[in-house]
Amino acid sequence: MRILLLSLFACLLFTGCKQQEKQTPENISETTTSYLDYSGSEDQFTGGIRMIPITTPKGTFKVWTKRVGNNPTKKVLLLHGGPGATHELYECFDGYLPNEGIEYIYYDQLGSYYSDKPEEGDTSLWTIEHFVDEVEQVRKALGLNKDNFYLLGQSWGGILAMEYAFKYQDNIKGLIISNMMSSIPEYNQYAKEVLGPQMDPEVLKEIMELEANEDFANPRYNELLFKHHYTEHVLRMPIEEWPESITRCFNHLNPSVYVFMQGHSEFGISGDASLKEWDVKDQLKNISVPTLVIGAKYDTMDPAHMEWMSKEVQNGRYLFCPNGSHLAQYDDQKVFFSGLVDFINDVDDDSF
Template sequence: MSFSCTSPNGENQSQNQGSSSYLDFSNRDDQFEGGIRMIPIKTPKGEFKVWTKRVGNNPTMKVLLLHGGPGMTHELYSCFDGYFPSEGIEYIYYDQLGSYYSDQPEDQSLWTIDRFVDEVDQVREALGLNKDNFYLFGQSWGGMLAMEYALKHQDKLKGLVISNMMSSLDEYEKYAKEVLGPQMPAEVFEEVMEIEKNNDFENPRYEELLLEHHYQYHVLRMPLEEWPEAVMRSLKHVNPNVYVYMQGHSEFGITTGATLKGWDRRADLKNISVPTLVIGAGHDTMDPAHMEWMASEVQRGRYLFCPDGSHLSQYDDQKVFFEGLIKFIKDVDNGSF
């Protein structure tokens, strides 16, 4: 079955010849729950289950969505429902181990990059994803995980998308403190840095300052009261035990002692040969110039810039984001990339 955006007369093809089969769950092993599967994952600490939900059928375009955090949820991608089905692209929501809809073991030894990479590969295998159909999309921490997966398993991939994630956490911290922080009123940034210096992250003033002066400018460029319900739900469902252990408390870098501190894959990008889309945004917490550079470092890269977007550019620069993402997936699929 083939899909395209429009037919010669401009009509939507998914409605003409694809929509009934695209949404058909008949004879699928996930028909009983409408695409939901709890996939068993083997770990050094035993077997656990992770939550997935497939939407659509397409034999050559299947996109696995890796959420950020660590410890956030698939709910950040609810807006994909508004764009992928009409293009005939199959996609899979997925909560990583420790996230809200999946099992949440408390053993911190599970929260390592290597184990998460192994988990993604187990999910891939369970879903029947392979080099002929498997696109891996990762945003923020999910982008880091996607890079790590590609560096180990790119022979299983058809396409890779790194969204809103730099390849060096030291460079991310530098950008946050030297570029983004000074965009705040001087006295506000000084107070934020003082709280961080004192490791006083439980101070309600810290979140208060970030909500007013940072989040609605660089995480999602909308007044807080207008943030999408799905985003608020994901924030409500975050697992702080995973997030703090790996990332730390700070919004201006990785807290000393957090396990991701010092992560850097700049020198390894040249080893990624699979078709790769890197998405950056003009108001992101991540440096868009660095992400443009990343697209030039991988062997077969493309850069998508969302000028009005921030860290969640799938919402605040939605048209540019989805047009570019869909074009990449289809260009790879039809061999024109």
């Protein structure tokens, strides 16, 4: 019996050692090392950054991109909002997607902070048609295709993602429309009839007076917006607690692009902004690629409309962030990233 016990102990000890051996840093890091291996790639020297030339009627310009990770079947191109904002809105993705082995590409659209900026005052390139063509040129340069290409757009980026899908969905493996409605007129209505009345009447009155007088440069305008609107519907936390990446993005916003396409007002799109009449509700039924639509309870966009969008496309899913606002990737992170990762994995293994 003693010999049997000793043999059993030795066996357990050996098994434990083998199990422990499986948990060595060398073995654990094998997948991680492959994911972060840039050797032999043309962007190794720059740490994943590539300035991609874009051909336009106004000449050739370069746009900034940065690849994070390697995955032959899961590559997510990130379209930032604004228009005229930056990839910095997405920097929290670093905290989630690498652990899932999902490759993603930061990208500043033309006119945004890290990319080239055409001549000041020339707005001829600030069109949906230009930006759709720009995304297609970026796609080709990065070698993205229907076997690996996930396109994620948030806010204005969501508009761009939809418009790209209408023209080039055969190039896409999966589409993610985040925090963006399919109709600006309906967004304006939601802002006026739902969001406005939630604000203190006196505060709303003062904001509306400033807008009526086109006094957008008045520091009071931004003061009121940040305190009473942004912290409720853009990023639900005190401004002093906002991530540095978000404050940096606000500081880097290109107002020339933003105002021309979006306008000054934060309560809908008004004036002569070029996106004022944009509406593609009737075209959603033409999107056949797997599509995830993300909405949030406190968003500037109507979550009910975005749920409807997910049913209007041919192959859709809705992700609702119950604690989120317009930047749900920050104020409802666990729900946002869990749903995003599940969607990408489900499409990848054909279980969507």
